[in-house]
Amino acid sequence: MHKQKGRGRFAALCVLPATILFIIFMVIPTLQVFWMSMFKWGGISSNKTFVGLSNFKTLMADENFLRSFQNTVLLIVVVTVITFAFALVFAGILTREKIKGQNFFRIIFYIPNILSVVVIAAIFNAIYDPNQGLLNSILSLFTNVKEDPILWLGDQKLVIYSLAGALVWQAIGYYMVMYMASMSAVPESLYESAGLEGAGRMRQFFQITIPLIWTNIRTTLTFFIISNINLSFLFVKAMTNGKPDGQSEVFLSYMYGQAYTNSSYGYGMAIGVVVFIFSFALAAIVNAVTKREPLEY
Amino acid sequence: MNKRKGFSGETLYKIFIYVVLIIFVVSIVVPVGWAFLASVKEKSEFYGNPWALPNGFYWQNFRDAFEKANMGAYFFNSVIVTAMALAMLLVTALPAAYALSRFKFRGRSVLRTAFMGGLFINVNYIVVPIFLMLVDGDKLLKQWIEPGSPLGNLLNISSGFLLNNRFFLALIYAATALPFTIYLLSSYFQTLPKDFEEAAYVDGSSNFRTMVQIIFPMAKPSIITVILFNFLSFWNEYIIAMTLMSGDNRTLPVGLMNLMKAQNAAAEYGQLYAGLVIVMLPTLVLYMCVQKKLTQGMTVGGIKG
Numbered sequence: 001m002h003k004q005k006g007r008g009r010f011a012a013l014c015v016l017p018a019t020i021l022f023i024i025f026m027v028i029p030t031l032q033v034f035w036m037s038m039f040k041w042g043g044i045s046s047n048k049t050f051v052g053l054s055n056f057k058t059l060m061a062d063e064n065f066l067r068s069f070q071n072t073v074l075l076i077v078v079v080t081v082i083t084f085a086f087a088l089v090f091a092g093i094l095t096r097e098k099i100k101g102q103n104f105f106r107i108i109f110y111i112p113n114i115l116s117v118v119v120i121a122a123i124f125n126a127i128y129d130p131n132q133g134l135l136n137s138i139l140s141l142f143t144n145v146k147e148d149p150i151l152w153l154g155d156q157k158l159v160i161y162s163l164a165g166a167l168v169w170q171a172i173g174y175y176m177v178m179y180m181a182s183m184s185a186v187p188e189s190l191y192e193s194a195g196l197e198g199a200g201r202m203r204q205f206f207q208i209t210i211p212l213i214w215t216n217i218r219t220t221l222t223f224f225i226i227s228n229i230n231l232s233f234l235f236v237k238a239m240t241n242g243k244p245d246g247q248s249e250v251f252l253s254y255m256y257g258q259a260y261t262n263s264s265y266g267y268g269m270a271i272g273v274v275v276f277i278f279s280f281a282l283a284a285i286v287n288a289v290t291k292r293e294p295l296e297y
Numbered sequence: 298m299n300k301r302k303g304f305s306g307e308t309l310y311k312i313f314i315y316v317v318l319i320i321f322v323v324s325i326v327v328p329v330g331w332a333f334l335a336s337v338k339e340k341s342e343f344y345g346n347p348w349a350l351p352n353g354f355y356w357q358n359f360r361d362a363f364e365k366a367n368m369g370a371y372f373f374n375s376v377i378v379t380a381m382a383l384a385m386l387l388v389t390a391l392p393a394a395y396a397l398s399r400f401k402f403r404g405r406s407v408l409r410t411a412f413m414g415g416l417f418i419n420v421n422y423i424v425v426p427i428f429l430m431l432v433d434g435d436k437l438l439k440q441w442i443e444p445g446s447p448l449g450n451l452l453n454i455s456s457g458f459l460l461n462n463r464f465f466l467a468l469i470y471a472a473t474a475l476p477f478t479i480y481l482l483s484s485y486f487q488t489l490p491k492d493f494e495e496a497a498y499v500d501g502s503s504n505f506r507t508m509v510q511i512i513f514p515m516a517k518p519s520i521i522t523v524i525l526f527n528f529l530s531f532w533n534e535y536i537i538a539m540t541l542m543s544g545d546n547r548t549l550p551v552g553l554m555n556l557m558k559a560q561n562a563a564a565e566y567g568q569l570y571a572g573l574v575i576v577m578l579p580t581l582v583l584y585m586c587v588q589k590k591l592t593q594g595m596t597v598g599g600i601k602g
Contacts, residue, residue, distance in 0.1 A: 014508075018392075022476070029426035109322075116533035117550075126335070238554060260424075265425065272422055
């Protein structure tokens with residue numbers, strides 16, 4: 001009895017520091033986002049006025065916000081589709097085929113994931129530079145971009161796709177290495193019997209590999225989509241800062257601009273609330289849509 | 298006949314795969330390698346063909362980055378903040394993960410759910426409230442402690458104690474890394490058999506001693522994984538650092554951001570790429586040493602974005 005009590009006290013002491021930190025720096029700020037979204041509040045010294053949901057009404061008519069919404073969705077779709085398609089196919093090839101230097105490929109592919117987004121942004125600025133950029137200088141071999149340089153980050157329509165390029169570049173390797181790990185757990189005998197029955201590579205990939213690692217794909221997909229909202233912010237902040245003319249603004253960069261740079265805290269936090277709800281809703285939808293009966297092997 | 302055709306198709310397929318893989322490798326290695334080469338180029342070399350190799354090793358770029366662009370001081374800050382954050386994270390997360398996975402106590406399931414929910418809260422969603430919280434805290438401190446008094450000077454009250462303080466930046470890093478770290482460590486602790494602890498208790502070892510001397514050493518592989526992942530995320534983080542830190546307290550990635558902005562006006566390309574190399578070299582070296590651990594460890598976590 002005494003011992004039991006001692007154990008309880010010990011456990012409480014163990015979780016206490018982490019819980020305190022968690023509450024102060026994660027729970028309270030999160031609640032603050034929701035609370036502050038209902039105030040009109042600008043500047044550090046000026047006073048707050050409760051305005052209810054009026055910030056959200058303003059948001060719905062804010063063209064810049066709607067554009068950042070559009071860009072966020074566009075980036076999620078484009079980056080997710082490209083990253084997952086490539087990562088799955090490459091992982092499939094690398095695990096199934098007897099490729100020499102598998103380990104070498106794995107090491108190289110993972111490199112972008114260990115670099116800071118700022119480093120990647122600086123590298124991609126060098127790639128996308130209109131005059132001395134690597135990309136335009138390659139293209140100048142084929143077309144006439146010398147006189148008429150492509151403004152990868154300066155063109156209003158192009159900029160979001162250029163950002164998508166950087167996002168894909170940093171994400172592909174990570175997911176590839178992850179899928180390689182889960183694919184190598186699929187037993188070889190399944191492929192052998194499928195091969196005997198005349199199923200080609202494509203069929204094996206779609207009917208054996210993909211269904212068997214589906215649970216893994218599903219979890220990673222959900223987390224990727226959520227983290228994409230965040231990563232697109234990191235890239236926009238470091239590469240374009242919303243330029244040109246707000247065309248490359250995404251959810252969180254717009255929120256940060258309103259709340260921190262403009263000091264319209266209430267309005268910024270209203271954007272934060274929308275982002276929260278949007279990402280949770282999206283995660284729930286993806287989770288529901290991708291639901292399959294789990295296969296066992 | 299038929300067989301030969303199949304063979305050549307097979308060879309073609311293999312060649313095709315290698316070509317695609319090599320294109321992929323090139324698209325990763327070339328930009329990174331290019332940045333290394335650019336970091337030793339002289340200013341005039343940046344106006345010619347971007348593919349030209351550097352004429353020599355112009356180390357002055359690194360000297361400029363360290364001294365003029367203050368990257369030396371930022372490097373020191375990054376080391377300090379990362380080390381402190383890792384220490385604070387381990388000290389808080391290890392016991393918490395252990396207790397959450399091995400002990401039954403009231404509120405356990407609530408806490409577990411809360412930490413799991415924390416996995417979904419990205420720190421960039423809440424960076425502004427954190428900033429405001431520190432601003433408010435500084436204001437309170439100013440009321441309590443006279444800015445000119447010895448204690449006030451010690452705590453740097455007049456210009457802000459909580460804000461722009463490396464200790465609190467590290468604390469925030471540690472706090473926001475808790476959910477992921479506890480999740481990862483708990484999943485390891487759960488797999489350990491109970492026998493170890495029971496044997497230790499029979500020998501008269503206390504709860505605390507059992508945890509520190511028996512359990513933690515066994516968890517070494519997952520602790521290393523946790524350190525690796527969090528080292529990378531603390532070292533590379535820049536949004537919180539950019540929001541909270543200013544002047545000489547900036548961290549390396551924020552310093553690099555400044556160099557990028559300055560480059561638009563002053564075109565100091567050499568300094569910029571030298572700064573870039575300074576930021577990424579430690580992570581690359583670490584990666585080369587432990588790449589196996591890192592690519593294996595990720596399957597344990599599986600969800601880090």
